[in-house]
Amino acid sequence: MNTLADHYFSSSLDYLETLGLNSQVVLSAINFKEYNDKQAQQLAPRISLSSYNALLDYAQHTLNEPLFGFKLGQQIRTADFGVLGYLIESSDNLASAIAALLNYDSLVADIGKAQFEQQHDIAVIRWIPHTSCNSQVILRNMTAWVGVIRQLLNSQLSPSRIYFTQAWSHAETKILASWFNCPIETNAEYNQIEFPSSYLALPFKTDNTQINLVLKQVSEQQLSRFKSQQLLTEKINHLLMAKNDLDDCNLIRTSSALNMTPRTVQRHLRREKTSFAELLGSERKRRLQLYIGKYSLCTIANKLGFNDQSSFNRAFKRWYGYSPLYYLKHK
CATH class of the missing domain: 3.90.1520.10 (H-NOX domain)
Structure with missing residues (x-):
């Protein structure tokens, strides 16, 4: 949370x-x-x-x-x-x-x-x-x-x-x-x-x-305690949000950044009632609202990490019920 x-x-x-x-x-x-x-x-x-x-x-x-x-x-x-x-x-x-x-x-x-x-x-x-x-x-x-x-x-x-x-x-x-x-x-x-x-x-x-050095130590201690209480979902969300684009963003790379195996990440996410695919999809939808109408659909597909334009089009229709071209024309 x-x-x-x-x-x-x-x-x-x-x-x-x-x-x-x-x-x-x-x-x-x-x-x-x-x-x-x-x-x-x-x-x-x-x-x-x-x-x-x-x-x-x-x-x-x-x-x-x-x-x-x-x-x-x-x-x-x-x-x-x-x-x-x-x-x-x-x-x-x-x-x-x-x-x-x-x-x-x-x-x-x-x-x-x-x-x-x-x-x-x-x-x-x-x-x-x-x-x-x-x-x-x-x-x-x-x-x-x-x-x-x-x-x-x-x-x-x-x-x-x-x-x-x-x-x-x-x-x-x-x-x-x-x-x-x-x-x-x-x-x-x-x-x-x-x-x-x-x-x-x-x-x-x-x-x-001197005070600054002491405060850094206190901050490190508090940050360590805070991170230990965080859900894995929140940690992955922060990793995804920090990336400039989502190209090559997958479970294996994310697990490596967390110093965990993909299997362990999947197990923890199941306990939190989500999956890496769902988290990645949510981040893609968040960025899509910022990109749509500002970049070409091809550029958006690349920035969101889709392998090709057709994959992006299918995801868009799954999310909103219509194609990206329909959205740009009518919305």
């Missing part, structure tokens, strides 16, 4: 309190029961993604605020990220902070995959959310990243460009562009932030090497 840390969830409730919404009323409205078992809460203080989605959905509709996730992200504090926040805060520059984010992001929220790459003088940090993350969750995540970096580097610091997979209205896009202080692209392939590579060397105000 995809989860997030209790402190990250609770910070959303804290913000709603400042807007006049009582936490108990809100939790009751979304039928939240995850605090009932105190013993379980102490053993594993994690909140389900479904409850987090429900909370942000409720806030969006109750407050009549289509950009609620954006407003929430603006209120971020490094403390809301828990140990990861303090690890980032004690980093010596943006490059080391991003490295910490890539390594330990799941300690805060195991609901997506962060990626980083450099393209000459432009650096890119990308977030691939879990398929069930709603638009408000994505908005908060992207806004919070920029908000924290501004707190630690310079309040006037601006990205070069922000990309969202969602389709925001013209008025909403203008609001986002005003705060981010850069162009906003909607209906994009990925949710990502572009910024000058020169930012990577900017020193943090709170650089503390």
